[in-house]
Amino acid sequence: MNQSNNSELAKSGDINAINNLVNQWLHSPSITVKTTLKQDCLQIMLESAKVPEKESIIPCIRDNLLNLSIDSVKKVKIYARETGEDFPDWQEELELNYTSIVQQTESQLSTEQPSFFNSFFGAIADLVTEYDNFSFFLCVFASLREN
Numbered sequence: 001m002n003q004s005n006n007s008e009l010a011k012s013g014d015i016n017a018i019n020n021l022v023n024q025w026l027h028s029p030s031i032t033v034k035t036t037l038k039q040d041c042l043q044i045m046l047e048s049a050k051v052p053e054k055e056s057i058i059p060c061i062r063d064n065l066l067n068l069s070i071d072s073v074k075k076v077k078i079y080a081r082e083t084g085e086d087f088p089d090w091q092e093e094l095e096l097n098y099t100s101i102v103q104q105t106e107s108q109l110s111t112e113q114p115s116f117f118n119s120f121f122g123a124i125a126d127l128v129t130e131y132d133n134f135s136f137f138l139c140v141f142a143s144l145r146e147n
Contacts, residue, residue, distance in 0.1 A: 040074040
């Protein structure tokens with residue numbers, strides 16, 4: 001079965017096609033991939049004699065799944081363990097947000113220069129996500145007192 005057939009089958013939720021694609025993406029015959037789909041959550045178990053490195057595996061799987069855009073998959077749980085072990089050495093849970101990919105693509109196509117207000121409010125929004133509300137309040141209050 002070729003990759004375009006696998007892609008079409010995977011988009012419709014075919015677990016065998018998804019499993020085949022993950023194997024292709026990883027380019028590693030030493031890693032055994034086992035996938036299951038439970039409701040809207042794709043679970044991927046990776047087994048190998050040497051536990052696969054999380055830092056290289058996660059972006060590879062995430063980016064390819066986002067590009068594939070499987071409608072029935074909203075979350076992904078990735079586990080990795082040494083062959084023969086019962087418990088994973090690491091695990092990662094991802095939320096697949098396909099709309100952010102569309103927005104990102106649209107913003108890359110935009111030729112508008114960001115305005116001062118968009119940049120200012122974007123910076124404030126970034127601060128809010130990095131601090132809890134109380135810490136953010138203290139940070140803003142301290143910066144106002146300095147001026």
